[in-house]
Amino acid sequence: MAAITSIRSLTLDLPPSCIAFCPTLPQYFVVGTYFLHPEEEQQSAAAQDDEVTSADEDVQQKRSGSLILFRLEGDEIIHVVTKTTDFAVLEAQWTPHNEGLGYLLAVATSTGQLVLYRLETTSDSVDLIPLSLNVVADPSVLVLSLAWHPKRADIIGITLSNGDVSLCTVTAAKSWSEDASISVMRVHHHELEAWTLAFTGPGSTSILSGGDDVALQHSLVNFDEHEGSIVQWRDRKLHQAGVTAILPLTSDLVVTGSYDDHIRLIACSAGARRYVLAELNLGGGVWRLRILAASESLNMEGVGTLSASKRIVMLASCMHAGARVVRLHRDEDGSYKFEVVAVFEEHQSMNYGSDARPSSSNKKSIISTSFYDRLLCLWRFDVGSVT
Template identity: 50%
Template sequence: MALLSSTSRLTLDLPPSCIAFCPSDQNLLVVGTYFLHPLENRQEKNSHDDNSGDAGAEGRLQKRSGSLILYRLEEGSDVITQLATKPVDYAVLDIQWSRYATGEGQLLAVATSTGQIAIYRLPTSEGNAIGNLELCSAHAVADPSILVLYLAWHPKDRGTIGYTLSDGTVGLCSCGSGNDWRDPNCSVTLAEVHSHSLEAWTLTFNLPDASAILSGGDDAILKSSTRIPDGEEYALSWQDRKIHQAGVTAILPLTPTLTLTGSYDDHIRLIASPATGTGRRKVLAEANLGGGVWRLKMLDSQRLLDTNDVQADQGMSPPPAHALILASCMHAGTRMVRLSRSHLASVENEDDVWQFEVLARFEEHESMNYASDAVVQEGKEGKEWRVVSTSFYDRLMCSWRFELEGRDEVKPEGES
């Protein structure tokens, strides 16, 4: 296992909570920040101009604010250059770029601490940014005292965004007006999918048709709801209370029946669930990453064979399957994790064929690592990822590199 070092470091003005590289210009990235104002500086709870925080012991509300910061990761040197800052009167909990091109720039969905989803546009020309983020529209999905925690663009419908809330709600926000989020007057409809008893930390749409929504909450429950045929409503198809020993904080679907999860209990897990929604879910592999697994991102993969794709009497082993995953592990730093499936003796022997391996770790962060992202390029010996990771309380942002050589081995930074 390689211990990697930063190529550059930067201290931010406010604590970073989320980060995302721009799809059209992978040298650009946006960082969202989250600042909780001291309680003693706030007015009383019944003040009409402050309803954006939590009630304190003395009946006061704590205000949250933040910013959206546009950076460029310079080629070669990996120096992080700040291009523009947009202060906002809410804390930013999550940011997600739209996968749908508009022809007039990239759209960014922002989860706010005031119960809204805000849509920003980054103007671009020939794929390059030509200005700062511009607010297009903002849509209330909850009371201003409730935090929007996580967002996911619908993979089939550009007019729909999934969201989770601090009150446990998992829902969908759909835009009218021709599905144009850029229209400040576009009306939205809200639909609740299901709810958790505590904070709903994450959600995802299932593969391949987005007919189901999976979510995880602070109640340690993994839930799945399926869209009712010929309708817009969802019905709970299953929930699992036994797999995770603490809150479910990350979900990454791999195939229609294989899903990765991260949890406060420090584990990453590969879970098999029946495609029909009935039957027992099973943990095929798990690994303790040393810290709460807050976020997971797929960086690279060969074909991940689903057990349903393999016949028990096939008489041969399928080719190897690998996935490279970036894991933000809260108080343990960042991990490069490989999931591999080397052989398949039989469908009944699934437990023996999957494994996690930590290929590299980055541990220069001295507080909670909530946000990391990476982009790929060709390295000297194979694929190389340029990674930017952050930590919350020390407000540190670092860039670093990770390379897989052609023979699928780790090449630590600086090694010839």
């Protein structure tokens, strides 16, 4: 197991909550930040507000943040532009659908909104342009995560702090423009915060979500008719704490992360009993997962097996334990196994966001962040050595 050191590092102005490289302009990446204003500051401000009629009235704690666009050139991290926001950013994801839409970034906010930005580039400038602001929940509700539908550009799935898992669908012009009309449909509900979701199954007609209620939950959705959804199953026996990350590998195999510090490979075939095929304690809550490399192409439309000797290399953001590079492989005897092949432990606080620059090269450039110390680091790992 390799211990990796940073090539470059810098300290941000605000705590970073998420990071995402642009898949089609891979030299650019965005960092979202999250700042919870001190309660004393907000009580003081509220006391001076003419609209506050009682000193005992509850004051909703204020959150703000920013979106910071960087460019990665070799070993240099170059700041491009910062967009301050009156909301905290919980997650940001670039669309996989660029045709006719441009480089769109969807942002999950602390104020019940789903905000769209467009990355605009000219010969002499690069900027993040606000495109649309969509109210998807009450302002007191946090949008905790989001996922673009892999096949349909008009659908984004979201999870909320009130436990709801919902679909946001453009209902006019099929474009996330300023005057777009969207509908919000609740798919299913968790008893506590819904932390994450993913589209799964043939045609990506299923939604799998995880919550703080320790539940992994699966629903079928009729996307075309918008007639609601059907909950297929809900499992609270697979994890020992909240489910925080879901990474589908095939239509019937998913990798999950949990607050219980474990990464798991789970078989979840339709109509069959769910069970854990492999698991490993990574030393910290597994907040996010990214695929770095696979020895053969993954088939989301296929059956739930991985061929023998297959290797999948993943990047795990492990909260207080830093970042891990994890290999999943299947032996000739059919058994699956996770193995930590590299660790990055320069972060001194919660590692919520890590991502790798999209590249066909085996040597991956990785940016990882940590929350309270506001640290952003560049490091590299050669996936060719473990695939």
